[in-house]
Amino acid sequence: MSSVSKALELMTFFSGARPEIGLSEMRRLAGRDKATTYRHLQALQVFGLIEQNPETKNYRLGPALLQLAQLREQTVPRKAAARTAIQRLAEVAGETTHVSVMSGNTLYALDSCESEKHSTRAIIDISIFPLHATASGLCALAFGAPDLLEMAQADLKPFTASTPLTQDALAAAVADVRRSGFGKSFGTFEADIHSLSAPLFDQDGHFAGAVSVASVATRFGPTLERTIMQGLVAASKDITKNWGGRVPQDIEHKWEATLGGHTEMEHAT
Amino acid sequence: MSSVSKALELMTFFSGARPEIGLSEMRRLAGRDKATTYRHLQALQVFGLIEQNPETKNYRLGPALLQLAQLREQTVPRKAAARTAIQRLAEVAGETTHVSVMSGNTLYALDSCESEKHSTRAIIDISIFPLHATASGLCALAFGAPDLLEMAQADLKPFTASTPLTQDALAAAVADVRRSGFGKSFGTFEADIHSLSAPLFDQDGHFAGAVSVASVATRFGPTLERTIMQGLVAASKDITKNWGGRVPQDIEHKWEATLGGHTEMEHAT
DNA sequence: AACCGACGGTTCAATATATGAACCGATTGT
DNA sequence: ACAATCGGTTCATATATTGAACCGTCGGTT
Numbered sequence: 161m162s163s164v165s166k167a168l169e170l171m172t173f174f175s176g177a178r179p180e181i182g183l184s185e186m187r188r189l190a191g192r193d194k195a196t197t198y199r200h201l202q203a204l205q206v207f208g209l210i211e212q213n214p215e216t217k218n219y220r221l222g223p224a225l226l227q228l229a230q231l232r233e234q235t236v237p238r239k240a241a242a243r244t245a246i247q248r249l250a251e252v253a254g255e256t257t258h259v260s261v262m263s264g265n266t267l268y269a270l271d272s273c274e275s276e277k278h279s280t281r282a283i284i285d286i287s288i289f290p291l292h293a294t295a296s297g298l299c300a301l302a303f304g305a306p307d308l309l310e311m312a313q314a315d316l317k318p319f320t321a322s323t324p325l326t327q328d329a330l331a332a333a334v335a336d337v338r339r340s341g342f343g344k345s346f347g348t349f350e351a352d353i354h355s356l357s358a359p360l361f362d363q364d365g366h367f368a369g370a371v372s373v374a375s376v377a378t379r380f381g382p383t384l385e386r387t388i389m390q391g392l393v394a395a396s397k398d399i400t401k402n403w404g405g406r407v408p409q410d411i412e413h414k415w416e417a418t419l420g421g422h423t424e425m426e427h428a429t
Numbered sequence: 430m431s432s433v434s435k436a437l438e439l440m441t442f443f444s445g446a447r448p449e450i451g452l453s454e455m456r457r458l459a460g461r462d463k464a465t466t467y468r469h470l471q472a473l474q475v476f477g478l479i480e481q482n483p484e485t486k487n488y489r490l491g492p493a494l495l496q497l498a499q500l501r502e503q504t505v506p507r508k509a510a511a512r513t514a515i516q517r518l519a520e521v522a523g524e525t526t527h528v529s530v531m532s533g534n535t536l537y538a539l540d541s542c543e544s545e546k547h548s549t550r551a552i553i554d555i556s557i558f559p560l561h562a563t564a565s566g567l568c569a570l571a572f573g574a575p576d577l578l579e580m581a582q583a584d585l586k587p588f589t590a591s592t593p594l595t596q597d598a599l600a601a602a603v604a605d606v607r608r609s610g611f612g613k614s615f616g617t618f619e620a621d622i623h624s625l626s627a628p629l630f631d632q633d634g635h636f637a638g639a640v641s642v643a644s645v646a647t648r649f650g651p652t653l654e655r656t657i658m659q660g661l662v663a664a665s666k667d668i669t670k671n672w673g674g675r676v677p678q679d680i681e682h683k684w685e686a687t688l689g690g691h692t693e694m695e696h697a698t
Numbered sequence: 699a700a701c702c703g704a705c706g707g708t709t710c711a712a713t714a715t716a717t718g719a720a721c722c723g724a725t726t727g728t
Numbered sequence: 729a730c731a732a733t734c735g736g737t738t739c740a741t742a743t744a745t746t747g748a749a750c751c752g753t754c755g756g757t758t
Contacts, residue, residue: 163716163744164436164472171497172476179504183735193718198736203433207441208532209497214631217735221501223530226508227537227556228440228478229498232490235448239495261492263477268496287496362483432715432745452706462747467707486706 166192167200171209171221176285180218239271241402246371249395250275253373253388256282259360259399260289260296261369265311267291267300270369282353282374289370292330293319295343295357296370301330302337303359303411304367309334322347341414342389343370347377354380358392358415362405371395389419435461436469440478440490445554449487508540510671515640518664519544522642522657525551528629528668529558529565530638534580536560536569539638551622551643558639561599562588564612564626565639570599571606572628572680573636578603591616610683611658612639616646623649627661627684630674637674640664658688 173181173189181189187197201219204210208224233239238261246257254277259270267289274281291297291312301309313327324330337343343357357372373388393415400407442450442458450458456466470488473479477493502508507530515526523546528539536558543550560566560581570578582596593599606612612626626641642657662684669676 161744162468162472163431164433164469165475167433168472168476168478174497174500174504176500176503179500184733194735195718195737196716199431199716200433203431203437206434206533207437208535208537209437211532214635220504221497223501223505223507223532223537223539225494225498225501226539228443228490229494231443231445231448231556232492232494234445235443235489236492238492263480263492264475266477266493268477268492270492270495287500453704463706464708464748465746468745 163200166190166196167203170197170200170204172288174221175287180213180216180220182216182218186219238403242371242399243271243273245395245398245402246271246273249273249371249373249391251277252391253375253384254278255373255375255379255388256284257395258284258296258372258374259369260372261360262300262304262367265305265308267297267370278376278379280376282350282355282376284350284353284374290317290319290349292316293323293345293349294372295345295355295374296372297343298333298337298345299343299357299359299370300367301334302343319349320347320351322351324348339414340418341411342392342418343372352377356385356388356392358389358396359411360396360400360403360405361407361411362403365406365408368400368403368405371399386419389415393419432469435459435465436472439466439469439473441557443490444556449482449485449489451485451487455488507672511640511668512540512542514664514667514671515540515542518542518640518642518660520546521660522644522653523547524642524644524648524657525553526664527553527565527641527643528638529641530629531569531573531636534574534577536566536639547645547648549645551619551624551645553619553622553643559586559588559618561585562592562614562618563641564614564624564643565641567602567606567612567614568626568628568639569636570603571612588618589616589620591620593617608683609687610680611661611687612641621646625654625657625661627658627665628680629665629669629672630676630680631672634675634677637669637672640668655688658684662688 170186170190173186183194183198186201187194190197201210208222210219211222212219242259246259250257250273254275256272256274258272260267261270269287269289289297291301291308301312313330316325316330318325324333345355347353353374354377355372355374357370359367360369360371362368371392373392375384397407439455439459442455452463452467456463459466470479477491479488480491481488511528515528519526519542523544525541525543527541529536530539538556538558558566560570560577570581582599585594585599587594593602614624616622622643623646624641624643626639628636629638629640631637640661642661644653666676
């Protein structure tokens with residue numbers, strides 16, 4: 161691991177639950193020497209990627225990120241392009257929706273949208289989707305780079321009693337996603353949340369991210385499932401198009417097959 | 430220079446005018462070996478800080494920045510806090526306004542706001558304010574860390590015919606800012622732009638950034654100057670307060686003295 | 699069609715650079 | 729008064745970084 165990577169890794173320890181981190185805590189999180197950690201933090205600080213809270217001496221993310229993100233948006237305005245789609249999806253599903261983007265071996269949360277329909281909602285505050293435990297993550301394993309599955313199988317962290325813990329269990333879940341075209345996570349990340357997802361694709365038809373709906377388990381049933389799946393297909397096509405990508409033919413066929421045959425019709429359209 | 434810094438430096442070469450950079454161009458910009466540059470780019474890419482345009486193989490800023498910036502905003506929502514103030518300032522001044530933040534030895538652009546009043550406006554598209562050539566930069570030199578002035582004097586890059594090019598000229602400009610409490614840049618960065626600025630402060634009363642107004646030179650005169658200065662004082666107090674900082678007493682006194690006395694002070698000193 | 703230069707990417711010996719145990723002074727709780 | 733942490737610093741050691749040379753490919757030129 162290069163020292164550059166080690167330094168950059170430090171930034172990944174910040175989260176909504178842990179927005180500020182002291183030197184010693186950072187050292188523990190990174191599992192590295194204090195002096196090394198300190199120098200890495202200094203290097204990041206010089207570029208404004210992190211800064212120190214002058215009161216507590218704790219480190220937190222820095223102002224340069226605002227600059228860089230603005231420029232990124234300007235260069236590739238993905239988030240704005242996805243927002244309307246997930247808002248519409250949240251509306252028709254009446255549940256919380258998410259979009260995530262694949263970069264390297266990591267699936268990053270890009271944006272989310274809550275529905276006003278119910279007073280109880282799924283609020284999933286994560287910035288990196290665990291590949292084996294979330295619907296979006298399963299999409300990545302099913303349609304992303306082949307080596308992702310091996311990596312995920314090597315690190316099957318348990319989140320709930322339902323999280324797949326064996327390589328076979330995960331492989332079976334992934335096979336189902338490959339067959340149906342939809343990622344499914346029934347309480348594998350949060351106990352009372354049922355999630356469905358659909359993959360997004362880049363200009364080469366490669367996996368680029370996922371769009372997902374997280375619904376409260378007690379509300380979930382065949383009717384809602386079908387509504388969500390239909391919404392996911394529309395959202396995936398829309399976002400993929402707006403990102404300059406294209407949905408491969410075989411994926412569209414899978415969606416049609418899953419929606420056309422599998423579900424009993426509640427009422428004709 | 431640490432390898433971490435060398436890698437991070439690569440990210441600073443992206444700009445609105447240069448949103449994508451190929452390996453060879455990046456190597457030239459950084460003045461480093463191609464192999465080194467390549468490995469650094471790889472490390473940045475793994476963390477999603479940059480990504481490759483699959484069509485052109487050029488590198489551009491990556492999606493992880495969106496994540497990190499969002500979390501930064503959540504942790505320290507400075508930009509949102511400053512926006513209303515610079516909008517109000519743009520309105521009363523009828524000119525383009527900017528806010529910048531100090532991090533390390535660099536003054537970063539945080540946000541800007543254009544006024545609808547005139548059809549011609551100042552549009553200053555920079556992400557890092559040169560300390561010796563901009564009104565905001567002079568504020569940093571006047572009220573920021575003492576060593577900034579030495580650093581700036583060692584690198585007096587000329588932008589226009591009016592840019593201060595000698596250590597004495599810069600020292601004189603800084604002295605004037607220290608006296609008046611306002612940064613002044615009359616065509617030193619862009620030939621036809623007159624700028625005024627006021628410093629912002631953190632919780633310890635230390636320099637934290639600047640707010641500035643960039644006006645078209647032909648419109649500039651004593652009346653507009655006074656209006657802008659009054660607006661700058663209000664904006665600086667407002668933003669500083671919203672950032673959890675405090676304006677030192679002596680700065681407020683300087684502003685009062687400058688505005689209370691004669692506003693038509695000739696800028697030659 | 700052969701040539702050319704520039705591109706992105708890779709290799710490996712040489713060495714410049716990162717590393718961490720030990721240390722410091724300040725702070726906090728006992 | 730003591731012990732435990734904290735953020736930060738030092739310096740000999742050794743490990744990770746470096747860059748010249750190389751490869752295959754691509755577009756334009758002769």
